[in-house]
Each structure stands twice: as structure tokens, then as C-alpha cells.
Amino acid sequence: MTGSEKPERTADPFSHSEGSAxxxxxxxxxxxxxxxxxxxxxxxxxxxxxxxxDPIEVLGRIPTGTTLRTEIAAAARSQGLTSSFAAELSTxxxxxxxxxxxxxxxxxxxxxxxxxxxxxxxxxxxxAEARGNVRARREVDADPTESIADLEAAAAELxxxxxxxxxxxxxxxxxxERAATARxxxxxxxxxxxxxxxxxxxxxxELADRAYPAFCEALSAVPAGPSADPGDAPSAYEGTSxxxxxxxxxxxxxxxxxxxxxxxxxxFKRRDELTPETVLGVxxxxxxx
Numbered sequence: 001m002t003g004s005e006k007p008e009r010t011a012d013p014f015s016h017s018e019g020s021a022x023x024x025x026x027x028x029x030x031x032x033x034x035x036x037x038x039x040x041x042x043x044x045x046x047x048x049x050x051x052x053x054d055p056i057e058v059l060g061r062i063p064t065g066t067t068l069r070t071e072i073a074a075a076a077r078s079q080g081l082t083s084s085f086a087a088e089l090s091t092x093x094x095x096x097x098x099x100x101x102x103x104x105x106x107x108x109x110x111x112x113x114x115x116x117x118x119x120x121x122x123x124x125x126x127x128a129e130a131r132g133n134v135r136a137r138r139e140v141d142a143d144p145t146e147s148i149a150d151l152e153a154a155a156a157e158l159x160x161x162x163x164x165x166x167x168x169x170x171x172x173x174x175x176x177e178r179a180a181t182a183r184x185x186x187x188x189x190x191x192x193x194x195x196x197x198x199x200x201x202x203x204x205x206e207l208a209d210r211a212y213p214a215f216c217e218a219l220s221a222v223p224a225g226p227s228a229d230p231g232d233a234p235s236a237y238e239g240t241s242x243x244x245x246x247x248x249x250x251x252x253x254x255x256x257x258x259x260x261x262x263x264x265x266x267x268f269k270r271r272d273e274l275t276p277e278t279v280l281g282v283x284x285x286x287x288x289x
Contacts, residue, residue: 052204063242077207083207089200116168215251257282
């Protein structure tokens with residue numbers, strides 16, 4: 001199929017009238033999101049998650065609530081197809097896992113320095129006071145022995161406090177260096193994760209493109225599918241999201257069961273002789289009306 005060639009639209013065997021098809025389109029978006037950045041099957045992915053979640057996780061309910069590319073890529077994965085990005089994805093996983101971010105307690109280091117500095121200042125005042133006492137006793141020819149002992153003890157404590165303050169300063173410097181290293185590594189990991197997510201999208205797009213011809217063919221056999229215009233790529237698809245989900249499930253190799261939402265079940269009730277199990281090729285669970 002080329003960009004200028006569009007498949008001929010046929011009558012939808014599941015619709016009794018043009019009005020009913022229009023009503024279905026009004027309940028359902030006529031343009032299905034194809035950009036994987038808009039949605040994912042579970043809303044998030046871990047660094048080690050595959051580009052496409054387990055097919056039954058994506059296609060186990062209709063509507064799937066995810067993008068067209070993810071739907072078709074999940075169907076492709078169920079068929080055993082893999083993308084050409086598998087090796088690069090594996091390398092990115094390993095690179096991310098290899099980054100170790102050191103734990104840093106900058107606040108604790110700052111607090112220790114503040115305490116050490118405060119103690120040093122307190123002892124400086126004590127030394128000054130003791131020195132003044134010695135001087136005063138000497139000026140009046142009093143015995144300064146006890147005051148000298150107090151001065152020596154205060155001076156010794158001040159020396160120890162100064163050592164602790166220097167050690168605290170050095171500890172804070174080391175903590176700042178570790179914090180800078182941690183920040184650099186977090187930025188490095190974030191860049192790798194961005195690259196990983198880009199490659200995941202590339203992988204999904206590649207799988208979706210490979211399975212798109214089968215998807216287009218399946219549209220003719222599902223509710224609202226014949227009235228859809230698939231174009232020549234997922235980004236060109238114009239049709240209901242229900243039809244897209246139906247077609248993706250139809251080409252997927254999954255055991256099911258697939259849970260039908262109310263609109264999905266209603267689409268099949270238009271023609272009771274064509275059951276969801278027959279059209280989709282899997283067991284289904286119907287909603288309780």
C-alpha cells in the first residue's frame with residue numbers, strides 16, 4: 001500500500017445504519033493517538049521493562065486505553081517479532097544499572113561543622129576569660145596557680161575543638177564532592193533513561209510498522225473497521241479507537257481472555273450471529289449490563 005493508495009471502504013457488517021455508525025464514532029475518538037509519548041499501557045516503565053509490555057497486559061481489555069502503536073506493537077510481539085534495537089536496549093539497561101549514586105548527608109556535615117565552630121568559639125571566650133584571671137591575680141600579687149591551671153585546661157580543650165572544627169570542615173568538603181559526584185551521576189543516568197525511552201519508542205514504532213499491513217487487513221473484519229481509513233502508517237490512521245483495538249487483538253497471538261468494555265460489547269450486539277470470539281479469535285469476558 002502506498003501513500004496515494006487508500007483501501008476501499010466497505011460496508012460495516014456490524015452496523016445497521018449510517019446513523020448507528022455515527023453514534024459509535026461520537027462515543028469513541030475518531031483519531032487514535034499514535035505517539036507513544038502520549039500514553040503507555042501501565043502509565044510507567046522501569047529501566048528493565050521491555051519496550052512493549054506483555055501483550056495480554058496491553059490487549060487484555062477493549063478499549064485498551066493506550067496508543068495505536070503500542071497496541072499493534074504488542075500484537076507484533078505476541079507473534080514473536082523483535083526489533084532491531086534489542087542489542088542497544090540491552091546495553092542501555094546495563095549502563096543504567098552500572099551507575100552507582102553515593103549517599104550524601106550534606107545537612108549532617110553542615111550541622112557538625114556548625115556545632116564544632118560553636119564549641120570552638122565558646123572555648124575561645126573561656127581561654128580569654130582564664131587569661132584575664134591570671135593577669136588580674138598577678139597584678140595584685142595573688143597566687144595565679146589555680147587560674148593558670150584553668151587556662152591550661154581551657155587552652156587544651158580549645159586545641160581539641162579547633163582540631164574537630166578543621167576535621168568537620170574537611171568532612172563537609174568531602175560531602176560536597178560526593179554530592180557533586182552524585183549530581184553528575186544522576187544527570188548521566190537521567191540522560192541514559194531519556195535515550196532508553198527514545199529507543200523504546202523506536203522499537204515500538206518499528207514493530208508497529210511491521211505489523212501494520214496485517215492490522216489494516218484485519219480492520220475489514222471488525223466492528224467499525226470497514227469505515228476506518230488506515231492510511232499507510234499508524235500516524236495516518238483515521239477511525240475509532242474501538243476498531244483499532246479490535247483489529248490489534250484479532251492479529252495478536254494471545255490466549256485471552258479479553259475483557260470487553262460496554263461500548264465494545266455493544267458493538268457486537270448489533271449482529272448476534274457474529275460473536276466476539278469468532279471475530280477476535282480469543283475468549284472474551286462480557287460486561288454485566
